[in-house]
């Protein structure tokens with residue numbers, strides 16, 4: 038199905054529900070990807086800096102655990118600009134490990150830029166960029182099933198899945214892996230709720246713009262007539278569930294027409310559109326999630342404040 042048709046269908050489905058939703062995977066058009074780059078540099082958004090620290094501090098130990106004497110594919114799901122992965126790539130190259138790099142991302146622009154920058158920065162690295170959604174990238178894993186793989190799923194991307202979806206996704210990843218393969222997964226850990234809340238509701242309003250851009254994208258690509266000023270970003274963290282939820286709140290009673298679906302959607306004043314979940318975990322939860330999907334924890338790497346973890350999973354017989 039063409040991407041635009043799927044987008045129109047998903048938007049219509051979400052806005053036709055009793056409790057309106059829009060899928061967060063549609064945040065990442067050109068503008069959304071640029072805004073996300075800015076989010077990653079915000080003082081409040083600790084996740085990226087913490088993971089950068091985890092990778093920088095532990096790159097040698099990670100390389101030693103990846104090295105098993107045979108050639109492997111390093112597959113980076115949701116690579117983006119791969120700023121964090123570059124720390125690992127430099128280390129693996131320096132240690133002369135035999136591998137190639139397969140970044141996968143929904144953004145074609147990001148993959149083009151990344152291939153170019155890697156060509157300049159690590160000229161000898163073999164790169165095969167794949168453009169597609171996570172589930173599509175599994176095709177690549179299937180085609181190359183017999184070769185050794187280390188899969189990276191960094192940046193707490195797993196946190197944006199609902200629980201059943203995360204189980205389905207990790208189970209599929211596992212089904213394409215063999216004993217000896219590994220998965221390194223970045224997870225945001227439970228912590229002071231205030232700190233989490235600020236990371237998703239920053240003082241400069243970049244996260245608000247990122248969330249609202251989804252309405253602008255619908256206007257641009259599907260012929261919507263959202264008045265973006267009539268919606269507000271709202272974020273709340275539930276410490277019982279460990280879930281950060283983001284919403285767009287309608288500020289007035291209003292109708293929005295979308296040409297792509299040829300429908301008008303009514304919004305009551307203060308009605309919410311649920312746009313994103315970002316799950317925060319404990320290590321026992323991650324251990325259980327891994328077990329459910331056929332993975333065993335080989336090692337957990339933390340930053341110095343234990344706010345974030347990169348968990349290395351092994352695949353058993």
Ligand code: AVI
Nearest residue numbers: 076192193194197237244315
């Ligand atoms: C991509 N993902 C892991 C980010 C997160 O933290 O859930 C997306 C994001 N949403 C708001 N800020 C960042």
